Amino acid sequence: IYTGTSDGTVTIAVGGPSTLTTYFTEIKVVPNVAYSPTITVGTNKEYQTINEALKAVSNMTRSATERVTILVDSGNYEEMLVITQPNITLKNASVSPNTNLVDNGINITDGAVRVTSYYGHGYHYFSMANQKWNQEALQVNLQNGSISHQNVGSGTTNGSYWNATVVVNANGFEAENIIFENSFNQYISLKESQDQLVNWTSGSPGQRPTNAGNTSVQNKNFVERAAAIAIANNIDKVILNKCRVVGRQDSFFGGTGSRVAIYKGDMMGAVDYIFGGMTAVFYKSNLVMNISDQSNDLSYITAAQQASGRGFLMYECRITSATPQVETASIYRAKPGYFGRPWLANTSEVVFYNTTIETSNAPGFIGNSLIMPLGWLNTLSGNSAGMQEFGTVELSGVNNSAVRATWATNLQAPVLNDGTPISTFNFTKGNDNWDPFPNLIANDLSVNDYSQESSVKVIAYKDTISISNVKGATTVKVFSMTGALAKTVKTDVSAKFEMPTGVWIVTVKSIDGNKSVKVITN
Numbered sequence: 320i321y322t323g324t325s326d327g328t329v330t331i332a333v334g335g336p337s338t339l340t341t342y343f344t345e346i347k348v349v350p351n352v353a354y355s356p357t358i359t360v361g362t363n364k365e366y367q368t369i370n371e372a373l374k375a376v377s378n379m380t381r382s383a384t385e386r387v388t389i390l391v392d393s394g395n396y397e398e399m400l401v402i403t404q405p406n407i408t409l410k411n412a413s414v415s416p417n418t419n420l421v422d423n424g425i426n427i428t429d430g431a432v433r434v435t436s437y438y439g440h441g442y443h444y445f446s447m448a449n450q451k452w453n454q455e456a457l458q459v460n461l462q463n464g465s466i467s468h469q470n471v472g473s474g475t476t477n478g479s480y481w482n483a484t485v486v487v488n489a490n491g492f493e494a495e496n497i498i499f500e501n502s503f504n505q506y507i508s509l510k511e512s513q514d515q516l517v518n519w520t521s522g523s524p525g526q527r528p529t530n531a532g533n534t535s536v537q538n539k540n541f542v543e544r545a546a547a548i549a550i551a552n553n554i555d556k557v558i559l560n561k562c563r564v565v566g567r568q569d570s571f572f573g574g575t576g577s578r579v580a581i582y583k584g585d586m587m588g589a590v591d592y593i594f595g596g597m598t599a600v601f602y603k604s605n606l607v608m609n610i611s612d613q614s615n616d617l618s619y620i621t622a623a624q625q626a627s628g629r630g631f632l633m634y635e636c637r638i639t640s641a642t643p644q645v646e647t648a649s650i651y652r653a654k655p656g657y658f659g660r661p662w663l664a665n666t667s668e669v670v671f672y673n674t675t676i677e678t679s680n681a682p683g684f685i686g687n688s689l690i691m692p693l694g695w696l697n698t699l700s701g702n703s704a705g706m707q708e709f710g711t712v713e714l715s716g717v718n719n720s721a722v723r724a725t726w727a728t729n730l731q732a733p734v735l736n737d738g739t740p741i742s743t744f745n746f747t748k749g750n751d752n753w754d755p756f757p758n759l760i761a762n763d764l765s766v767n768d769y770s771q772e773s774s775v776k777v778i779a780y781k782d783t784i785s786i787s788n789v790k791g792a793t794t795v796k797v798f799s800m801t802g803a804l805a806k807t808v809k810t811d812v813s814a815k816f817e818m819p820t821g822v823w824i825v826t827v828k829s830i831d832g833n834k835s836v837k838v839i840t841n
Contacts, residue, residue, distance in 0.1 A: 350378055351378065351380055352375050352376075352378040352379045352380070353379070353380065354379050354380055354381040354385060354387075355379070355387070356385070356386065356387060356388060357387070357388045357389075357390060358372055358375060358376070358387065358388075358389055358390070359372075359389075359390045359391075359392070359412065360372050360389060360390065360391045360392060360396075360412075361391065361392030361394070361412070362392065362394075364392060368396065368398055369389065369391060369396055369398060369400055369409070369434065370398055370400060372389045373389075373400065373401075373402070373403075373404070373407070376389070376404050376407060377403065377404055383405060383406070384406065385406065386406040386407070386408060386491070387404075387406065387407055387408070388407075388408040388410055389407065389408065389409050389410065390410055390412040391409065391410065391411060391412055391432045391497070392412050392413075392432075393411065393412070393413045393416075393427075393429060393430050393431055393432055394432065394433075395427060395433050395435065396432070396433065396434050396435070397435050397436060397437075397508060397509065397510050398434065398436065398452070399436045399438075399451050399452050399483075399484055399485070400434060400484070400485045400486070401451075401478065401485075401486045401488060402485070402486065402487045402488055402489050402492050403488055403489050404489050405489045405490045405491045405492075406489075406490070406491040406492075407489070407491070407492055407493070408492075408493040408494070408495065409434075409492075409493070409494045409495070409497055410494070410495045410496070410497075411430075411431070411432045411495060411496035411497055412432075413429075413430040413431075413432070413496075415430045416430055416431070416432075416495075416496035416561075417430045417431050417496070418431055418496060418497070418498045418561070418562065418563035418585060419431055420498075420563075420565070420645065420646045421645055421646075422645075423506070423534050423644060423645070423646075423647060423648040424505050424506060424534065424537075424565070424641070424645075424646050424647050424648065425505070425506045425532050425534065427498065431498060432496065432497050432498060433497075433498040433500055434484060434485060434497060434498065434499055434500065435484060435498075435500040435501070435502050435508065435565075436452060436482075436484040436501060436502070436508075436510075437501070437502045437503050437507075437508045437510060437511040437514075438452075438470065438482035438501075438503065438545065439472075439482055439501065439503030439504065439543050439544065439545035440472040440473055440481070440482065440522065440543040440544040440545060441472065441518065441519050441522050441523035441524050441543050442470060442516045442517065442518060442519065442523060442527070443466045443468070443469060443470045443516070443517040443519070444466070444468075444470060444514055444515070444516060444517075445457055445460035445461055445466055445514055445515040445516075445517075446460070446510075446514045446515075447466070447468045447470055448467070448468055449468065449477065449478075450468075450470070450471060450477045450478055450479045450482070452510070456468065457513075457514065460515070461515060466517055470482070472519075472522075472544065473544050475551070475574075480546055480549030480551070480572055481544050481545065481546035481549065481569050481572060482501065482503070482544075482545050482546060483501070483546035483547065483548060483549035483572065484499060484500060484501050484546070484547050484548065485499050485547070485548045485549070486548075486549050486551065487548070487549070487550045487551065487554055487557055488551045488554060489554065490554060490555045490556055490557075491555070491556050491557075492554075492557050492558075493557070493558040493559075493560065494558070494559050494560065494562050495560040495561060495562070496560070496561050496562065497559075497562050497563075498562070498563045498564075498565060499547045499548040499562060499563070499564050499565065500547050500563075500564075500565035500566070501545040501546055501547040501565070501566045501570070503536070503543070503545035503566075504536055504537060504541065504542045504543070504545055504566060504567035504568065504589075505534070505536065505537060505565065505566075505567070506531075506532055506533060506534045506536065506537075507527070507528055507529065507530060507531050507532060507533040507536065508531065509531045511531075512529055512530060512531040524540060524541045524542070524543050525540070525541070527541070534648040537567070537611050537647060537648055537649070538611050538613055538616075539610075539611055539613040539615055539616040540613075542567050542568050542589060542590070542611075542616070543568055544568050544569040545566060545567070545568065545569065546566065546569050546570060546571070546572050547564050547565055547566040547570050547571065548564055548570075548571055548572070549571075549572040549573075549574075550572065550573040550574055550577045550579060550595075550597060551574050551577070552574035552575050552576050552577065552596075553574070553575070553576035553577060554574065554576075554577045555577065555578050555749075556578055556580075556753060556755070557577065557578070557579045557580070558579075558580045558581075558582070558755055558759070559579070559580070559581045559582070559584055560582045560583075560584075560759060560762075561582065561583050561584060562581075562584045562585075563584060563585040563586075563587065564584065564585070564586050564587060564588070565587045565609070566587065566588050566592060566609070567587075567588055567589040567590070567592065567609055567610070568588070568589055568590040568591065568592065569588075569590070569591055569592060569594060570586070570587065570588035570592040570593070571586060571588065571592060571593045571594070572594055572595045573594075573595040573596070573597025573599055574595055574596060574597060575595070575596030575597070575624070575625070575626070576596070576597075577596075577597040577598070577599075578597070578598050578599075578747060578749060578753065579597050579598070579599040579600075580599070580600050580602070580743075580747060580755045580756065580759070581599065581600065581601045581602060581604055582602050582603075582604075582755075582756065582759045582763075583602065583603050583604055583763070584601070584604045584605070585604065585605045585607055586601065586604055586605065586606050586607060587607040587609040587641060587646070588607070588608075588609055588618065588620070589608070589609055589610045589616065589617070589618045589619075590617075590618070590619055591619050591621070591622035591659070591660070591662070591699070592609075592618070592619070592620065592621075593606075593620060593621045593622070593631065593659075594621065594622035594623070594624065594662060595622075595623075595624050595662075596623075596624040596625050596626065596663075597631075598625075598628060598629045598630065598631075598746055598747070598749075599630075599631050599632070599746075600631075600632045600634055600743045600746045600747055600756070601631065601632065601633050601634065601636055602634045602635070602636075602743060602756055602759075603634065603635045603636065603637075603801070603802075604633075604636050604637075605636070605637050605639050606620050606633065606636050606637065606638045606639070607639055607640065607641055607646075608620075608638070608639070608640050608641065608653035608656055608689060609641040609646070609647060609653075610641075610647075610649070610653050610654065610656075611647075611648075611649055612649045612650055612651055612681070614654075616654070617654060617655075617656045617657070618653060618656035618657070619656060619657045619659050619660055619696065620638070620656070620657070620658055620659045621658065621659030621660075621669045622659060622660060622661070622662040622699055623659065623661060623662055623663070623667035623668060623669045623703075623705070624661075624662040624663045624667060625663065625666055625667050625668050625705075626663060626666050627666060629668060629745070629746045630667060630668025630669055630670070630705060631668065631669045631670065632670045632672065632741070632743065632746045633669070633670065633671045633672065633674060634672050634673070634741075634743055635672065635673045635674070635675075635801065636671070636674055636675075637674070637675045637676075637677065638674060638675070638676045638677060638689050638690060639677045639689070640652035640653035640677065640679070640689065641653065651679070651680055651681040651682070652677075652678075652679050652680045652681060652689075653679060653681070653689060654679055654681045654683075654684050655679055655684055655687055655688060655689055655690060655691045656689065656690065656691065657690065657691055657693070657694065657695060657696050658671055658690060658694050658695050658706065658708070659695065659696075659706070660695060660696040660697060660698055660699040660700075661697065661699060661700055661701065661702065661703040661705070661706065662699050662700055663700055663703070664697075664700045664701030664702055664703055665701070665702070665703055665704075665705075666703065666705065667700075667703040667705050667706070668703070668705035668706075668707070669705065669706050669707070670707045670708075670709070670735065670741060671707070671708045671709070671711065672709050672710060672733065672741050673709070673710040673711075673712070674708070674710070674711050674712070675712045675714065676688050676689055676690050676711060676712065676713050676714060676715070677689050677714050678714050678715050686715060687715055688713050688714075688715040688717060688719065690719070692717075692719040692722045692723070693722065693723065693724050694706075694708065694719065694723040694724055694727060695723065695724040695726075695727045696724070697724070697726065702726035702727075703726070703727075704726060704727065704728050704736060705728075705736065706724070706726075706727040706728065707727070707728040707729075707730055707735060707736065708720075708723065708727070708728070708729055708730065709729075709730040709731075709732070709733055709741065710733065742822070743756045743800075744756075754837065756800070757824050757835065757836075757837035758835060760798065760800065760802055760824050761798075761824050761826055761835035763802065764796075764798060764802060764824075764826065772831065772832030772833065772834065773827050773828075773829045773831055773832040773833055773834040774788050774790065774829075774831055774832075775787070775788055775789055775790075775793060775827045775829050775831075775834070776788045777795075777825050777827060777834075777836040777838065778838070779818075779823075779838035779839060779840050781840065781841060782817050782818060782819070782820070782840050782841065783815055783816070783817055783818075783840070784797070784815070784816055784817075784818055784823070784825065784838060784840065785813075785814075785815045786808070786810065786813060786814045786815070786827075787813045788813070789810060789811060789812055789813050789814070789829070790829070790830060790831060791811055791829065791830035791831075792809070792811050792829070792830060793809070793810055793811065793827060793828065793829040793830070794807070794808075794809050794827075794828045794829075795807070795808040795809075795810070795814075795825060795826070795827055796808075796825070796826045797818065797823050797824070797825050798823065798824040798825075798826070799821065799822075799823065799824075800821075800822050800823075800824070805818070805823065806818065818840045819840065820840055820841050821839070821840060822837065822838075822839050823837070823838050823839075823840065824836075824837055825837075825838055
């Protein structure tokens with residue numbers, strides 16, 4: 320016999336009329352949420368937190384290929400996220416989105432969306448339950464005066480991923496104009512100031528300040544492992560579009576077997592801050608050295624861990640510094656650091672292709688390149704010839720190619736050690752020819768429809784691009800892979816034109832729709 324009540328409590332009675340035993344339990348009813356391609360987060364929106372929106376997506380009835388875009392109003396979202404559902408897009412909802420940091424890195428500007436948390440290596444937290452922030456755990460532990468969960472800190476145990484703010488554990492995750500931050504090495508956040516911390520018996524940087532907004536934790540003596548974003552092993556087709564990753568030590572982890580595309584982002588960090596076994600392309604992104612003015616504080620951009628396959632491709636990126644007194648409390652730009660150091664000897668791969676390297680203004684290094692002449696270190700695990708460099712532009716005016724580490728590879732042509740030409744596609748293609756960058760570039764060039772609705776056909780043969788099946792006024796634009804406009808053709812009939820050898824993005828705007836196509840001429 321059972322009876323239900325409106326609050327979800329169910330009474331279950333077992334036995335005969337004279338021997339009834341009554342049990343009280345709670346049965347959780349998971350609501351069915353109708354599929355919606357777009358849901359909203361903000362003060363007056365469908366959901367007030369991103370976690371609430373993610374929970375709703377988990378309860379949606381949808382096919383594996385149906386994407387859900389979570390539009391997030393500008394603001395600061397101090398919460399830890401775990402992405403467990405495929406094909407989710409986290410998008411800045413502002414009409415003028417940005418990823419700007421201000422006030423020594425403490426605050427953000429209007430139009431920015433920041434997802435941030437504050438856990439790091441060396442401390443246990445009253446607020447922690449199962450490696451994540453929990454309001455109930457905080458309240459109970461504050462009352463009891465003790466912790467209830469041991470912080471794992473480093474590694475992937477219990478889903479920690481170096482205390483990552485965001486853990487991506489599902490395929491097809493995309494983010495657009497989002498700041499992913501771990502404030503542990505940046506400033507004391509409001510939530511951290513309301514928490515209680517317990518130092519580990521060993522490995523703790525020491526007693527942290529407790530007042531919100533304190534930036535002394537940027538100093539080298541406080542800096543420890545604390546990830547902003549982590550992508551689990553074998554997670555496929557992750558795209559970060561114009562996003563900012565903010566941390567210092569171990570900011571951005573990508574696991575073995577994962578494929579990641581970063582388009583025009585800002586990757587901020589210090590020690591080994593882009594790390595792991597992922598295959599990743601950082602396309603025309605800023606690699607931002609985020610260090611303090613202390614003399615022993617240096618940046619090591621990468622710590623690659625590939626046992627096989629492709630590694631990291633830094634494609635036409637810019638090595639720069641956090642902006643003093645704006646993005647960091649430092650007075651000076653970063654001191655010279657290193658491209659990185661292999662986390663796995665012999666087989667790790669990192670390629671810096673057509674990299675622009677800015678200069679320092681720190682005392683003793685004024686005008687010097689932000690990369691030390693040696694370029695690479697082997698102090699993490701050993702040497703790897705997969706550390707490769709081609710086409711570097713030093714704004715210092717000094718060519719350091721002849722004095723790079725002897726075990727690394729200074730390429731004389733844009734071809735990797737194994738004979739593979741350097742291209743974004745040769746890193747992302749895998750077994751299914753995944754090639755996200757043409758659409759990302761086309762989208763950036765304001766081609767608003769990529770559903771290939773236009774019936775106009777675009778093909779390339781040798782040095783000729785052919786436009787056919789034209790049914791009316793049509794505008795064709797050809798862009799290089801750097802986004803530069805190379806040619807514009809307006810026609811209402813089929814047309815052909817020659818192009819130099821290269822890879823091109825051809826956009827079509829016609830009377831029956833728009834499309835973008837990648838072609839190769841030779």
